[in-house]
Amino acid sequence: MEKTSFCFDSKNLSGLFSHPGKDGSIQGAKPLEVHLTNTSILANCFASEKNIALCSTKFLSQIAKITALLHDIGKATSFFQKYLFDKKKTKSRHTRHSLISAICVWGTLNRLIEEKKIQEDKTFEGFTAILAFFATLKHHGDLEATSDMLLLSEDDIELCYEQIENIDKEKFNTLILNISCLCPEIGFLTIDSLREFVDHAKVSIKLFKRAFRKLFDTEMKFFFMLNLLYSILLDADKTEAIFGTLVDIPELNLSYIDVDSFRRRIFKPENFENSIKALRDSAFEEATNCEIDENRRIYTLCLPTGLGKTIISFAFALKLRELAQKRFSSKFRIIYSLPFLSIIEQNYDVISKILSFCGLDITSDILLKHHHLSDIVYKTKDGLQNNQEEIFDTDIAKLLIEGWNSNIIVTTFVQFLESIMTNKNSNMRKFHRIANSIIILDEVQAINSEYWFLCKNLFEKMCSSLNCFIILSTATMPFIVDKKTAVEIVKPEKYFDKLCRTVLHFDNNFSKIGLEEFVAKFEFEKEKTYLFVMNTVSSAKKLYELINQRFPDMQDEITILTTHIIPKERLRRIEQIKNKKYKIVVSTQLVEAGVDVDFDHVVRDIAPLDSIIQAAGRANREGKKGKSKVTVIELVSDRGRLFATEVYDSLLIDATKKILSQFQKVDESKFAELIFEYYKELARRGVIETSSDDKGTSQKFLEAIYRLLYTSSDSETDAIGSFKLIEDEPYKVDVFVEADEEAKIIWQRFEEICEIKDFFERKKKFLEIRKSFYDYIISVPKTTNLPVNFENLIFRIPHSQLSDFYDPITGFKTKGESYLSF
Numbered sequence: 001m002e003k004t005s006f007c008f009d010s011k012n013l014s015g016l017f018s019h020p021g022k023d024g025s026i027q028g029a030k031p032l033e034v035h036l037t038n039t040s041i042l043a044n045c046f047a048s049e050k051n052i053a054l055c056s057t058k059f060l061s062q063i064a065k066i067t068a069l070l071h072d073i074g075k076a077t078s079f080f081q082k083y084l085f086d087k088k089k090t091k092s093r094h095t096r097h098s099l100i101s102a103i104c105v106w107g108t109l110n111r112l113i114e115e116k117k118i119q120e121d122k123t124f125e126g127f128t129a130i131l132a133f134f135a136t137l138k139h140h141g142d143l144e145a146t147s148d149m150l151l152l153s154e155d156d157i158e159l160c161y162e163q164i165e166n167i168d169k170e171k172f173n174t175l176i177l178n179i180s181c182l183c184p185e186i187g188f189l190t191i192d193s194l195r196e197f198v199d200h201a202k203v204s205i206k207l208f209k210r211a212f213r214k215l216f217d218t219e220m221k222f223f224f225m226l227n228l229l230y231s232i233l234l235d236a237d238k239t240e241a242i243f244g245t246l247v248d249i250p251e252l253n254l255s256y257i258d259v260d261s262f263r264r265r266i267f268k269p270e271n272f273e274n275s276i277k278a279l280r281d282s283a284f285e286e287a288t289n290c291e292i293d294e295n296r297r298i299y300t301l302c303l304p305t306g307l308g309k310t311i312i313s314f315a316f317a318l319k320l321r322e323l324a325q326k327r328f329s330s331k332f333r334i335i336y337s338l339p340f341l342s343i344i345e346q347n348y349d350v351i352s353k354i355l356s357f358c359g360l361d362i363t364s365d366i367l368l369k370h371h372h373l374s375d376i377v378y379k380t381k382d383g384l385q386n387n388q389e390e391i392f393d394t395d396i397a398k399l400l401i402e403g404w405n406s407n408i409i410v411t412t413f414v415q416f417l418e419s420i421m422t423n424k425n426s427n428m429r430k431f432h433r434i435a436n437s438i439i440i441l442d443e444v445q446a447i448n449s450e451y452w453f454l455c456k457n458l459f460e461k462m463c464s465s466l467n468c469f470i471i472l473s474t475a476t477m478p479f480i481v482d483k484k485t486a487v488e489i490v491k492p493e494k495y496f497d498k499l500c501r502t503v504l505h506f507d508n509n510f511s512k513i514g515l516e517e518f519v520a521k522f523e524f525e526k527e528k529t530y531l532f533v534m535n536t537v538s539s540a541k542k543l544y545e546l547i548n549q550r551f552p553d554m555q556d557e558i559t560i561l562t563t564h565i566i567p568k569e570r571l572r573r574i575e576q577i578k579n580k581k582y583k584i585v586v587s588t589q590l591v592e593a594g595v596d597v598d599f600d601h602v603v604r605d606i607a608p609l610d611s612i613i614q615a616a617g618r619a620n621r622e623g624k625k626g627k628s629k630v631t632v633i634e635l636v637s638d639r640g641r642l643f644a645t646e647v648y649d650s651l652l653i654d655a656t657k658k659i660l661s662q663f664q665k666v667d668e669s670k671f672a673e674l675i676f677e678y679y680k681e682l683a684r685r686g687v688i689e690t691s692s693d694d695k696g697t698s699q700k701f702l703e704a705i706y707r708l709l710y711t712s713s714d715s716e717t718d719a720i721g722s723f724k725l726i727e728d729e730p731y732k733v734d735v736f737v738e739a740d741e742e743a744k745i746i747w748q749r750f751e752e753i754c755e756i757k758d759f760f761e762r763k764k765k766f767l768e769i770r771k772s773f774y775d776y777i778i779s780v781p782k783t784t785n786l787p788v789n790f791e792n793l794i795f796r797i798p799h800s801q802l803s804d805f806y807d808p809i810t811g812f813k814t815k816g817e818s819y820l821s822f
Contacts (some may be wrong), residue, residue, distance in 0.1 A: 008031070008033060008034065008178055012174070012178065013031045013033065013174070013178070014031070014032065014033060014076075014171045014172070014174040014175040014178060015168075015171050015174075016031065016032040016033075016075065016076050016081060016168075016171050016172075016175055017029040017030060017031060017032055017075075017081065017084055018030050018031070018032045018034070018035035018036070018072055018075055019035065019084075019241060020084050020085055024085070024087060025085060026085055029084070029085075032072065032075055032076065032175060033175055033178040033179050035072060035240060035241070036068075036069050036070070036071070036072060036073070036179050037069065037178075037179050037181075037182045038240045038244065039068045039069070039071065039072075039233075039236045039237050039240040040065050040066075040068040040069035040179075040182055040183070040236075041182070042068070042235070042236035042239055042240055042246060043064040043065055043067065043068035043232050043233060043236035044061050044064060044065040044068075045246055046064065046232045046235060046236060046432055047060045047061040047063075047064035047065070047232055048060075048061045049330060049331060049436070050228075050330070050432070050435045050436060050467075051328045051329065051330040051436060051467060052435050052436065052465065052466050052467040053464060053465055053466075053467060054123075054221060054224055054225060054228070054465040054466060055121040055123065055124070055225065056121060058119075059118070059119065059120070059121045060228065062118050063109065063118070063128060063132055063229065064229060064232045064233070064236075065183060066105070066108060066109060066112070066132075066183060066185075066186065067105050067109075067132045067135060067136055067229060067233055068232075068233055068236050068237070069179055069182065069183055069186065070101060070104050070105045070108060070136075070186070071101055071105065071136050071139055071233055071237065072097060072101055072237075073097075073100070073101045073104045073175075074096075074097030074098065074099070074100035074101035074104070074163065075097050075101075076167050076168075076171065076172055076175060077094070077095075077097065077100075077163045077164075077166050077167050078166040078167070078168065079092070079094035079095050079163065079166055080095050080097050083095040093159055094159070094162065094163065094166075096159070097163075098136065098137050098138070098139065098140055098141075099137060099156060099159070099160060100160050100163050100164070100194070100198075101136050102133045102134075102136040102137035103133070103160060103194075103197050103198055103201050103205075104189070104194060104197060105129070105132050105133060105136045106129045106130060106132065106133040106136075106197065106201065106205070107129075107193070107194075107196070107197030107200065107201070108186055108189065108197075109128060109129035109132055110129045110200075111188070112185055112186075113128065113129065117185050123221050123225075124221075124222075124225060127211075127222070130205070130208050131222070131225055131226050131229055132229055133149075133205070134146070134149050134226055134229075134230070135226065135229040135230040135233050136233070137149055138230070138425070139230070139233050139234060139237060139425075140425075141425060142423045142424050142425050142710075142711075142721065143226070143230060143423040143428075143710040143711075143721070144423065144710055144711045145708070145709050145710055145711050145712060145719065146208075146209075146212040146215075146707075146708045146709075146710075147209060147212065147213070148711065150205055150206065150208055150209050150212065152201065152202070152205055152206060157198060157201070157202050160198045160201075161195070161198060164191060164194050164195055164198070167191055167194075169191055172190075172191055173190065176189045176190070212707075212708065215706070215707055215708060216703075216706045216707060217705075217706050217707075217708075218706055219461060219465070220458075220461040220465065220705055220706070221465060222708060223705045223706075223708060224461075224462075224465050224466060226708065227420070227428060227431050228431065228432055228435070230428060230431075231428050231429055231430070231431035231432040232432050234425060234428065234429040235403055235429050235430070235432065238399060238403075238429065239399060239403065242395055242396060242399045243396050243399055243400070247365060247380075247400060247405045248365075249331070249365050249405065249406065249407060250365060250366065250407075252360075252366060252407040252408070253360075254318055254354075254355070254358055254360065255318060255319075255322065256288050256315035256316065256318045256319045256322075258354070258357075258358045259311060259314060259315040259318065259354055260284065260288070260315065261357070261358075262311075262353070262354045262357045262358070263280075263284060263308070263311055263315075265357070266353075267280055267308070275498070275623060276306065276307075276501075276622060276623035279307055279495055279498060279499070280307050280308050282494075282495075283303055283307050283308065283312055283490050283495060284308065284311070284312050284315065286489070286490045286491070286494075287301065287312045287315065287316050287489045287490050288312075288315055288316060288319060290316070290487070290489045290490070292319070292320060292323055293487070294323070294324075294327055296485065296486075296487050297463030297464070297468065297469050297470060298459060298460070298463060298469075298470045298472070298481055298485065298486045298487070299316070299320075299469070299470065299471045299472070299486065299487045299488075299489050300471075300472045300473075300477055300481060300486050300487070300488050300489065301313050301316070301471060301472070301473040301474075301489045301490065302473075302474060302475065302476075302477040302488070302490075302492040302672070303473075303475060303490060303492065303495055304475055304495055304496055304499050304501075304617070304668065304671070305475050305614070305616075305617025305618075305621060306501075306617065306621035306622065306623075307495060309442065309473045309474075309475075310347050310350050310442065311350065311354075312489070312490075313336075313440050313442065313471050313473045314334075314336070314350075314351060314354070314440070316471060316489055317334050317336075317438045317440055317469075317471060318334070320332075320438050320469050320471075321334060321438050324436075324438070324467075324469065328436070328467065330436050330467075331436065332436050332437060332438055332469075333404070333406070333407055333408065333409065333433065333436070333437050333438070334407065334408045334409070334437070334438045334439075334440070335404075335409050335411065335416065335433075335434070335437050335438070335439045335440070336351070336408065336409065336410045336411070336440045336442065337410075337411050337412065337413055337415070337416040337439065337440065337441050337442065338410070338411075338412065338413065338442045338443060339412065339413050339442075339443050339446035339447075340412075340443075340446070340590070341371060341373065341412070341567075342570075342571070342574065342590065342595055343442075343443065343595060344369065344371060344410060344411075344412065345571070346595065346596065347410065347442065348367075348369050348410045351367060351408065351410065352367060355367060361381055363379055363380050363381055363389075364377070364378040364379050364380060364400070364401070364405075364406060365380050365405065365406050365407065366406065366407050366408065367406065367407070367408045367410070368401060368404065368405070368406035368408065368409050368410070369409075369410050369411070370401055370402070370404065370409060370410070370411045370415055371411060371412045371414075371415060372412075372414075372415075373770070373771055373774045374401070374771065375771045376394055376397050376398050376401065376767045376768065376770065376771075377391065377397055378391070378392045378396070378397035378400045378401055378405075379391045379392070380392075394764050394767050394768055395764060398767060402426070402429065402430065403429060403430055403433070404430045404433040409433075413441070413446065413447060413725055414725050414726060416439070416441075417447075417455075417723075417725050418723065418724070418725060419431050419434065420434070420458065420462075421454075421458075421701065421720055421723035422720065422721060422723065423710035423711055423719070423720055423721030424721065434462070434466060434468065435466040435467060435468070436466070436467050436468070437466075437468050437469075438468075438469045438471070439468055439469070439470045439471065440470075440471045440473060441470065441471070441472050441473065442473045442474075443473070443474055443614075444472045444473065444474050444477075444478060444480060445474045445475075445476045445477070445478045445610050445614070447478070447480070447725070448725070449478065449682065449687060449688050450689075450696065450697040450698065451697070451698055451701075451725070452478055452479055452480045452688055452689070452698065453688070453689035453690065453691075453694070453696070453698035453699065453702075454697075454698035454699075454701050454702060455480050455698075456479075456480050456481060456482065457698075457702055458702075458705075459480070459481075460482075460485070471489070472486075475613060475614065475617055475671070476610040476613050476614065476671075476675045477492075477675075478610070478679060479679050479683065479688055479690070492672050493672060496668065496669050496670070496671055496672040497669045498669070499623075499668045499669055500627055500667055500668060500669060501619070501620040501621070501623050501625075501627065501628060501668055502602075502616050502619045502620055502627065502628045502629070502630050502667075502668045503627055503628075503629060503630065503665050503666065503667050503668070504612070504616060504630045504632065504660075504665060504666040504667075504668075504671075505629060505630065505631050505632065505664070505665050506632045506657075506660040506661065506663070506664075507631050507632065507633055509521065510522075510631070510633035510634065510635075511633075511634045512634050512636050512640075512642070513633065513634065513635060513636065514635070514636055514637075514638070515539065515542050515543055515546060515635060516546060518543075518633065518635060519543065519546040519547060519550055520550075522603075524551075524584075525601075528583075528600035528601055529580075529582070529583050529584070529585075529599045529600045529601070530583065530584045530585070530599060530600070530601050530602075530603065531585050531587065531591070531597070531599040531601070531602045531603070531615075531618050531619070532547075532584075532585070532586045532587070532603045532605075533587055533588070533589060533591065533602065533603070533604045533605065533607075533615045533618075534586065534587070534588055534605050534635075534643065535588070535589070535605050535607060535635075535643040535644050535646065535647050535648070536588070536643050536646060536647060537562045537563065537564050537588060537814075538814070539605070539635060539637070539643045540560060540561075540562050540586050540587065540588050541560065541562070541564075541810050541811075543586050544558070544560040544586040544810060545810075547584060547586065551584075554583065554584070557581075557582055557583040557584065558582060558583070558584040558585075558586075559573055559576070559577070559581075559582045559584075559585055559586075559809075560585070560586045560587065560809065560810055560811075561573055561574070561577075561585065561586070561587040561588065561590060561591060562587070562588045562590070562810075562811060563588065563590065563778065563779065564778055564780060564810070564811030564812040564814075565778070565810070565811035566737050566739055566775065566776050566777070566778055566811070567774065567775050567776075567777070567778075568739075568775040568776065569739070570590075574591075574595065574597070577597050578596060578597055585597075585599070589607075589611065591615075591618060595618070596621070597618050598618065598619070598620065598621045598622060599618055599619055599620075599628075600619070600620065600625055600628050600629075601619065601628060601629045601630075601631070602615055602616060602618050602619040602628070602629075602630045602631070603630075603631045603633060604616075604630065604631070604632050604633070605632075605633055605634070605635045605643055605644060606632055606633065606634045606635075606642065606644045606653060606656065606657070607644055607648060607653070607656070608648055608652040608653070608655075608656055609655070609656040609659055609660070609674065609675060609678040610675060610678065612630075612632055612656070613671050613674070613675055615630070616630040616668070616671070632660060649687070651682075651685055651687050652682070652687065655678060655681045655682055655685060655687070656678065658681065659674060659677055659678050659681060697718070700717075700718040701718050701720070701723060704717075704718055704719050704720045705720060708720075729779070731781055731782055732779045732780060732781055732782065733779070733780060733782055733786065733795055734777050734778070734779055734794055734795065735777065735778050735779075735780055735786075735787060735794070735795040735796065735797060735805075735812065736750075736773070736776055736777055736790075736794055736795070736796045736797070737776050737777075737778060737797045737802070737805075737806050737812075738776070738796070738797060738798055738799035738802065739776060739799075739802065739806065739808070742772075743776045743799070744799055746769060746772050746773055746776065747796070749769055750766070750769065750773060753765045753766050753769070754791065754793070777794075778811065778812055780812045780814065781814060783814050783815055785805065785813060785814060785815035787801065787804075787805050
C-alpha cells in the first residue's frame with residue numbers, strides 16, 4: 001500500500017477534530033488538519049492520474065486538491081466540535097458544516113483564480129468555483145438541481161455568520177497554518193476572510209441562478225466536470241476516513257498475445273466442428289489486427305453466438321489499453337460490463353482463467369467483481385511481507401470494491417450506467433474511475449431500447465471528454481452507435497454468411513395456441529435435446545408440468561429454470577445443463593443472452609426479434625449437429641391473450657411478426673440482415689429515437705444533462721437522478737426461502753444481526769453474510785399466498801412450512817390473481 005498521509009507535530013495541532021475516537025470520545029479522535037490534508041493528498045492523486053480532453057490535468061488537480069483541503073473547514077465551529085463528542089449526537093442547524101465549507105471553497109478558488117495562482121480552463125471560465133461549491137455543498141448528501149443548490153436564504157446567510165462567530169480564532173489560525181503546509185496558496189485564510197466570502201455569496205452566488213437557467217451544454221462538459229469533482233471529493237473523503245491510504249494498484253502485464261495463447265489451448269479442434277474452429281480463429285485474428293485510430297473511440301464486435309466474443313473483446317481491450325497507455329502516458333483500466341448476474345459469473349471465470357494461465361495471481365487489485373450481490377472480500381499480495389495474501393476488514397473491503405480499485409472491473413450495466421446517470425452520493429463515488437478506461441459493454445442489446453439514443457450521445461461525449469474507449473459486443477447490434485463513426489472490429493457478414501448451424505421457423509401451426517394444445521401437437525424426437533424459452537413464470541411452470549405429464553418416465557431428464565427458484569439452485573441447474581444432464585429444459589428469458597448452453601432444438605414463444613435471435617444462439621453452438629431448428633410459436637393464456645404482450649410492448653411484437661411473416665424459414669446466415677431490418681422497422685414506428693426531434697425518454701434525459709438537472713420537483717420532468725436502467729417492481733416482494741440446512745443457519749445469523757443495536761455494526765455484520773443470504777432470496781408477485789413477514793423487513797418461508805409455499809422443482813407456489821413476471 002502506498003501511504004498518503006501528512007504528519008504533524010502533535011504539539012502544534014489546532015485542537016480541532018473531524019471525527020471522534022472509536023468509543024465516541026476525544027481519545028483517539030482525528031485532528032481536523034490531518035483529515036483535511038490527507039483527503040487533499042488523495043484527491044490530488046486521483047485527479048493527477050487523469051489525462052483527459054475535458055480539462056488539463058494540472059487544472060483538475062489544483063481544483064480537486066483545494067476543494068478537498070477545505071471541504072470540512074466548517075467543522076471548526078464550536079457548535080460542531082461540541083456535537084462531535086456529544087454522546088446523544090443531537091443535531092441542530094448550527095452543527096451543519098457543508099454550506100460554510102462550500103462558501104469557503106468558492107471564495108478561496110475565486111481569489112486564487114483572480115490572482116492568477118490558478119489558470120482557469122477556458123471552458124469553465126467564471127464557473128470553476130461554483131462547480132466546486134456544488135461538490136462541497138453536497139458531499140454528505142446527493143446532488144440536486146443547480147437552482148436548488150444555489151438557493152441561499154436569509155436564514156442560511158445568518159447561520160453562516162453565527163457559525164463564524166463561534167470559531168475559536170486562535171485554533172482556526174493554527175489550523176490554517178498547518179494545512180497551508182500542503183498548499184501555501186490558502187495561507188491567507190482567516191476568520192475575516194470567511195466573513196468576506198459570506199458577504200460576497202449573498203449577492204454573487206444568487207447571480208449564478210440566471211446563468212444556470214440559460215445553461216444548455218450539449219457537449220456535457222459541465223456535467224462531466226461537476227461529476228468528476230464530486231466523485232473525486234467523495235472518494236478521497238471516504239477513503240481517508242475509513243482507510244487512510246491509497247491502494248497501490250500493481251501493473252497489469254498482460255497482452256492480447258497472452259490471450260491468444262490461452263485461446264489456442266482451450267479451443268482445441270476436436271472440441272468443435274472444423275468450420276466453427278476456423279471461424280473462431282479468423283475472428284480473433286481479424287479483431288486483433290484491426291487498425292486502431294486514437295481519434296475513433298467506439299468499436300463494435302458483432303459476431304454470431306459461439307464464436308468467442310468474450311475472449312475476443314477482452315483481447316482487443318488489452319490491445320487498446322496498451323496503445324492508449326503509451327499514447328497518453330496514463331494508466332487505463334478495463335471495465336467489463338454485462339446485463340445479467342448469471343453471465344457475470346461466467347465471464348469473470350473466463351477472465352480469471354486467462355490471468356491464471358498467464359501466471360498472474362487473482363487478487364482484487366488485478367481483477368474485481370462488483371454487483372449488488374458480490375462477496376465483500378478484497379484481497380491483495382503484500383510485497384513487503386514475502387508476497388503474503390492480505391485480506392481486508394469488511395468496511396475497508398466494501399470501500400475498495402465500490403470504489404473500483406482494480407485494473408479490471410467486471411460489473412453490471414446497472415452499476416456502470418447508474419454511476420453516470422445519477423445524483424446519488426453512493427453511486428457517483430466511482431465515476432472518476434471511468435475516465436481513462438477501456439469499457440466493454442457485452443450483450444449491449446439488453447439495454448432497453450428507450451435508452452439507446454441517450455447511450456449513443458452519452459458514450460460519444462464520454463469518449464471525447466473523459467478519454468474513454470468503448471467496445472460494444474453482441475450478436476444483434478442495436479442502433480446505439482453511428483455506423484459512420486464506429487469502427488467494426490470484424491466484418492459481421494463474413495461470419496454470419498458462413499454459418500448454417502440453425503434455421504429459424506415461424507411456425508403457423510403454433511399460432512395463438514394454448515399450452516395444452518401445443519404440448520399435444522408438438523413432435524418430440526427421441527434422440528434430440530430441447531430448450532423451451534417462455535415469456536412468463538406461469539407459462540413456464542405450466543409447460544413444464546404438461547411435458548412431464550406427457551413423458552412421465554423422463555422426469556429426471558426434464559428441468560425448469562425461472563426466477564421463482566432460489567439463485568443457489570438456479571446456478572446448480574445451469575451447470576447441470578452445461579454438462580448435458582437434461583434432454584428437455586423449460587426456462588424463462590434468463591438463459592437467453594450469454595449463457596453457454598447448447599441444445600438440438602430451441603423453441604421460443606414469440607418475443608422481440610433480438611430476443612429470439614439471442615435464444616437461437618443456444619442451439620448447436622459448436623456446429624456439430626448439422627442444422628438445428630429454432631421454432632417460434634405464439635402461446636396464449638386461458639384468456640386468449642398472448643403471454644408475450646404481458647411482458648413486452650405490443651409494438652415490438654407486431655414489428656417482429658411483420659418481419660418474420662415475410663419468410664417461411666430464415667437461415668442463420670441471414671440473421672444479421674434480419675435484425676437490421678427489425679431495428680429499421682422499430683425506428684420507422686417511432687419506438688427507437690433517432691434524433692433530438694423525437695422528444696422521447698432519451699431526449700428528456702439528455703436535456704436534464706445539458707441543464708444539470710439532477711433532481712426535479714416536477715414529476716413530469718425527467719431528471720438525471722430519476723434514471724433507472726431497470727424499473728422498480730412494486731408488484732413484487734422479496735422472500736427468503738429456508739430451502740436447506742445452510743439456509744436455516746444463515747437465517748439464524750440474520751436474526752442475531754437484527755438484534756444488534758448499533759446501526760453501523762449491524763450493517764457491517766450483514767455485509768459478511770449478504771452473498772449467502774441472497775442465494776436464498778426470490779422476488780415473487782404479491783399474492784394471497786405470501787408467507788410470514790419478518791419484522792416488516794422481509795418475507796420468510798420457514799423450513800417447517802416449506803411445502804406450503806415452495807416446490808423444490810418449480811419454486812414458489814403462487815395462488816390467486818398475480819402479475820405474470822419473468
